[in-house]
Amino acid sequence: MNAFRLLADLTHLLSIIILLVKIRTTKSCAGISLKTQDLYVLVFISRYLDLFTRPLSLYNTPFKLVFLATSITIVYYMRYHKVVKQTYNKDSDTFKHYFLILPCAVLAFFINPKFTFIEVLWSFSIYLEAVAILPQLVLLQSSSNIDNLTGNYVFMLGAYRALYLLNWIYRFFAEDVVRWIPWIAGLVQTALYADFFYYYIKSWRNNERLKLP
């Protein structure tokens, strides 16, 4: 465990809390992509199958349970809550996210640490997480005004994986740990946020509304 990793996991948790607060307090999921949320449920389920097979960890296990529970809750709200589901931008959330699942599955089939059920699914979840934000970024581009909570949610979500990159650099030098799969996927994931980060920081510094081109 190192400070980068701890900060990264807390940032990830914060992003989910911000989203839950937004949905619960405003009773609205306007600007949130249900497709991205669906993909995150798939990411967490395929990654945390080892909850039951590997020894529990005082740190990881609670986080895994919280990530699973919150991501499923968010999808439930957006799909079934009578008030919230009306606010979902169904016609703007148009990214064909199913086209993301198959390539990640095929890639995981061929590139994984070990050809076992758990390892292939784990690789699948790493690859899928890298691209899961795409529907959300596409939806933000078509949103006329992005509310602060949504902007902060996406920013924290991007920041957490950037902090993981620092954690991996630290672990490479301090613990001589090398993990190509999450490293490359994490780089791709963070790179996808590049232009969002640029516009987010610009709007924050000029104290103006966040607007993506």
Place this chain on the structure above:
Amino acid sequence: SNQPLPHDEL
């Protein structure tokens, strides 16, 4: 060893 590293991260 080609044992995959344990998934000690989230």
